[in-house]
Amino acid sequence: MNILVLLKMVPDVVEELKIGDDFKSLDRDWLRFILSESDEHALEQAIILKEKYGGTVTAVAPDAPELDDALYSALAKGADRAFKIIGEWDIYRSPGLAKVFSRFIEINNIMGEQTLILSGSQAIDDLEGEIVYYLAEFLGLPGCCVVTSVQYNPDSNCITLLKEFSGGLRGEFELSLPAVIGIQAAENPPRYIPIAKIRNIMKTQKIEEIEIPVEGIPNGLTIEKLFEPEVTDRAEILEGTPEEVARKLVEIFSDKGII
Amino acid sequence: MGNGIIIYIEHLRGIVSDISFEILGAARKIADDAKMTLYAVVAGKKVDALLPGLGKADKVITIEDDSLEMPTPRAIADILNAVGSAKGISLYMIGGTNISSGIGVILSVKQKIPLINLCKNIRYDDGAIIATNQLFGGKILSEVKIEDSKGIFCINPGSFKSEPGKSGTFPQTETFEFKSKESKLKFIKIIEPDLSDVDISKEEILVSVGRGIGSQDNISLAEDLVAVLGGAVSASRPVIDQGWLPLNRQVGKSGMIVKPKLYLALGISGAPEHVEGMKDSSLIVAINKDPAAPIFNFAHYGLCAEIEDIVPVLTDCIRNKKG
Numbered sequence: 101m102n103i104l105v106l107l108k109m110v111p112d113v114v115e116e117l118k119i120g121d122d123f124k125s126l127d128r129d130w131l132r133f134i135l136s137e138s139d140e141h142a143l144e145q146a147i148i149l150k151e152k153y154g155g156t157v158t159a160v161a162p163d164a165p166e167l168d169d170a171l172y173s174a175l176a177k178g179a180d181r182a183f184k185i186i187g188e189w190d191i192y193r194s195p196g197l198a199k200v201f202s203r204f205i206e207i208n209n210i211m212g213e214q215t216l217i218l219s220g221s222q223a224i225d226d227l228e229g230e231i232v233y234y235l236a237e238f239l240g241l242p243g244c245c246v247v248t249s250v251q252y253n254p255d256s257n258c259i260t261l262l263k264e265f266s267g268g269l270r271g272e273f274e275l276s277l278p279a280v281i282g283i284q285a286a287e288n289p290p291r292y293i294p295i296a297k298i299r300n301i302m303k304t305q306k307i308e309e310i311e312i313p314v315e316g317i318p319n320g321l322t323i324e325k326l327f328e329p330e331v332t333d334r335a336e337i338l339e340g341t342p343e344e345v346a347r348k349l350v351e352i353f354s355d356k357g358i359i
Numbered sequence: 360m361g362n363g364i365i366i367y368i369e370h371l372r373g374i375v376s377d378i379s380f381e382i383l384g385a386a387r388k389i390a391d392d393a394k395m396t397l398y399a400v401v402a403g404k405k406v407d408a409l410l411p412g413l414g415k416a417d418k419v420i421t422i423e424d425d426s427l428e429m430p431t432p433r434a435i436a437d438i439l440n441a442v443g444s445a446k447g448i449s450l451y452m453i454g455g456t457n458i459s460s461g462i463g464v465i466l467s468v469k470q471k472i473p474l475i476n477l478c479k480n481i482r483y484d485d486g487a488i489i490a491t492n493q494l495f496g497g498k499i500l501s502e503v504k505i506e507d508s509k510g511i512f513c514i515n516p517g518s519f520k521s522e523p524g525k526s527g528t529f530p531q532t533e534t535f536e537f538k539s540k541e542s543k544l545k546f547i548k549i550i551e552p553d554l555s556d557v558d559i560s561k562e563e564i565l566v567s568v569g570r571g572i573g574s575q576d577n578i579s580l581a582e583d584l585v586a587v588l589g590g591a592v593s594a595s596r597p598v599i600d601q602g603w604l605p606l607n608r609q610v611g612k613s614g615m616i617v618k619p620k621l622y623l624a625l626g627i628s629g630a631p632e633h634v635e636g637m638k639d640s641s642l643i644v645a646i647n648k649d650p651a652a653p654i655f656n657f658a659h660y661g662l663c664a665e666i667e668d669i670v671p672v673l674t675d676c677i678r679n680k681k682g
Contacts, residue, residue, distance in 0.1 A: 113496040113628070116651060126499070141600065195467075195474075222460075224495055227503065228474050233432065233464035242543040243432075246457045246613065260547070264457050264613035265371060267560075268552030268606070271429065274545045284613070285600040321473040321510070324502045326494075329653065335645060335661035342669045345662050346676040349644065352660060356642055358564065358621045359588065359677060 101155035101252060101277075102212055105146040106201050106219040106231070107174070109133040109164035113224065123325045135170040138220025144286035145250055146218050147178040153252045155214070156180045160204060162189040162197060168307060169298075176293045176301045183308045193226035198234030203312050205239065214257065214277055221245045221282035227321065232282035242275050245282030361508030363396035364389060365443055366452045367435065368413065369459050370401070372549070375409050378454035378516045383415045383524030385481060385514065386452050390417070392483040398446065399530070402438050402537075404428040414528030421532055426539045429546035432461030434539045440469045441537055450488070452481070455513040457613055463513045472509040479518040479631070488512075496630040497653040516612070517635045552607050552615070557591050559608060560615045564590025564623075567610055567637070570597040571626020571647055572666055578603055580670040581625060587678045593617065595633045611636035625666050629654025646670070 111117060111131045118127040135143075146157045159174040160183040161167055171182040185200060192200070205211060222229040222245070236243025248270070249262040261273045264284060275281075338345045353359045366386050369376040383399065390397040399416035401409050406421045413419050422438055439462070443449055449472050453463050467474035479500070480491040487506045493515060494501055559565060566581045566588065581592045592608060599609045610617050612632040622640035626647060627633060634657055637643070645658035648665050655661045662669060 111495060113498055114649070117495055117498050119499065126495075137597075194464075227476055227492055227494070227501065228464065228467075229476050230460060230464045233461040234468065237465055237468040243461065244544055245460045262550065265549075266376075266457060266612065266616070268554075268609070268613075268615050269371070270550045270552075272547040272550060274547055276543055279543070285596075289601045321475060321503050321505065324504050326499055326501050329497065329500055329656060331656045333656070335643075335655045335658035337655070337661045337663060342664070342672040343676075345664070345669065346673040349660070349662075349673060350676050350680050352642075352644075353588075353621065353677070354680070356620070358642070359680060 101149060101153050102210070102215045103146045103149055103155060103157045104205070104210055104215065104217045105143050105157060105159050105179070106217065106235075107139045107143065107159055107161040107170065108136045108197070108220070108223060109161065109167050109170065110136045110223060110225045119326045119328070123327070124323050125326065133164055133166045136220050136223050138222060138282070138284060140290045141286040142218040142220050142283040143174055143177065143179070144288065144290040145283050147291070148287060149216070149250060149252060150178060153254065158183065158210070160185065160201065162192070162200065163187060164189060171307050172298050172301050173293055175305050176298045177291060181308060183310055186309055186311050194223065194228040194231040195234055198231050198238055200312050200314050201231075202235055202238040203314050204310070207312065211239070211278055216259065216277055217241075217280040218283055219280075221247070221284040227323070230282065232280050236280040239280065241278055241280050243280040243282070244273060244275060246284045247281050248283075248285045249287050250281060361395065361448060361450055362446060363398055363448045364450045364452060365398045365400060365439060365446070365448050366416070367439060367454070367459065367462065368399050368401045368409065369454045369456060370403060370409055371458060373405070373408055375412065376454060376456065376458070377521045378456055378514065380521035380524035381516065381519040382452050382454060382514055383413070384521065385519045385524070387415045387524065389481065389483045389488065398442070398448070400439060400442055402427050402430060402435060410532060411529055412525055412527070413530045414526030415524050416530050419530040419532045420535045422535050422537045424537070424539055430539070431542045431544045432459070433465050434542060435459070435462045436465035436469060437539065438537055439466050442535060443470065445535075449509040451511040453511065453513050455515045459513070463511045467511050472511060473505070474511045474513070475503055476513045477631070478512050478514045481512050481514065493631045496628060497634070498651070515631055515635070517638055554607055557607065559591055559593045559610065560617050562591045562617070563620045564588055565593045565610070565617060565619045565621070566590060566623045566625065567593040567595065567627060568598055568604070568625045569595040569627030569633075571628070572598065573626070575601070575603045577666060580666060584670055584674045584677070587674055587681065590619065590621070595627045624654055624658065625670065627654055628652045629657055
């Protein structure tokens with residue numbers, strides 16, 4: 101299988117997020133970037149598929165802070181090549197990025213009968229998300245998102261997928277390659293790579309840089325403003341030593357008839 | 360404003376999803392305020408059984424076809440595109456659910472109109488439609504506006520009450536002829552969750568763990584608490600994805616919807632996908648070290664603390680109380 105995995109860096113929401121002076125974007129001075137969580141699972145699923153069925157894994161991402169670390173880590177995990185798309189990316193959302201990725205695929209002549217394109221199911225940082233379906237439309241391929249399992253049958257060149265619905269229900273689907281799949285969670289948690297191995301990869305392998313000229317990038321609707329959620333009904337915060345707050349909680353549980 | 364609004368009625372196994380009633384209610388208000396016609400589209404293998412209760416729509420448009428038993432997003436997008444073109448409408452509302460994911464994107468590409476995902480509110484105001492979206496795990500909201508009634512709004516489940524969308528009256532209907540194209544994505548079967556050891560949707564007490572629990576070893580803190588408090592241990596998505604707890608313990612959009620008497624959230628940030636699954640719990644108590652965690656906006660009581668510091672003390676305290 102020829103697996104392409106599309107990655108994106110997003111702000112780490114564990115950190116404090118500050119809205120910029122334009123009230124339309126986040127203040128980048130405050131942001132720490134991490135690999136989008138579902139993209140990390142897509143990368144893991146790509147490596148698992150390579151280990152099971154053979155083939156190659158190519159990781160591609162638009163330039164962003166901390167991206168090199170993420171791409172070297174992808175190589176250390178087992179990706180064969182890593183591409184960084186150079187450009188000013190903070191203004192692009194999923195429709196624009198999908199256009200750039202589809203152009204990358206054309207320019208590099210990546211599409212083949214056994215091509216599987218993976219990405220994260222949904223990004224947290226844009227209004228559209230679901231880049232996989234944009235890409236499927238632009239490339240004229242079948243697509244499926246919220247996937248948690250991918251099995252490949254080389255004889256039929258088909259993949260079998262599990263897609264999450266709701267209430268714990270999942271749907272099994274079958275799909276012939278080439279295809280675009282949005283991973284919600286890989287079948288195993290993303291593997292840990294020791295820093296020494298990543299350092300070693302930095303010495304032996306290179307991140308390939310590429311520019312993708314695209315005219316007339318579609319980019320959806322303009323955001324009028326960003327703001328923090330207005331809290332009308334915030335929790336009553338209990339304060340004190342662990343013993344004090346534990347006693348307060350026990351009182352509350354007792355009052356509500358829970359214990 | 361334009362000619363009307365088209366909403367998509369999502370259903371699974373012969374039951375109309377709650378999100379469809381949430382949207383019916385919200386869209387009804389917009390249609391009334393903007394003096395527009397509200398169309399609801401129902402597509403499936405057998406649609407008649409789905410129609411009662413959809414009376415809040417001015418007209419329900421039905422498409423029946425054997426191939427629509429478990430339709431692909433592309434098939435539904437094709438239908439919504441065809442209905443919109445026939446009625447001269449480019450304003451849509453769709454559920455932001457896993458089942459409907461992709462419909463909005465594909466429709467947006469086909470119609471060349473913007474997609475506005477992750478909506479938690481949508482309203483009509485002085486000739487414009489304004490939506491509020493939950494970005495960055497619910498930590499930041501954005502506001503977008505359309506003035507030409509061209510756009511697709513995907514509504515996060517739980518954003519509106521479903522009651523205003525429910526109706527005892529049978530809707531006016533219109534059948535729409537549509538032949539789906541052959542799809543390369545083939546539905547095989549539905550897989551039920553494994554509830555052999557526990558069904559968390561039936562538990563009265565849930566001690567639920569999130570990423571903030573830190574490590575697999577710390578799950579035992581929640582298990583010790585459950586041993587004295589009763590109930591079961593549940594979790595948010597990151598804990599399940601790490602393989603620290605099995606899939607049947609997951610609360611949220613893809614997991615179970617729970618309404619226990621007590622939902623004790625340990626190290627759960629409160630992303631919209633999680634809140635969707637537990638917001639109707641009678642008593643929500645959240646323990647999280649991040650004072651800005653959105654979970655504190657949904658909880659009744661909150662503690663800003665490290666899980667390891669507080670949970671063992673709480674367990675001892677309950678054990679003593681129970682004697």
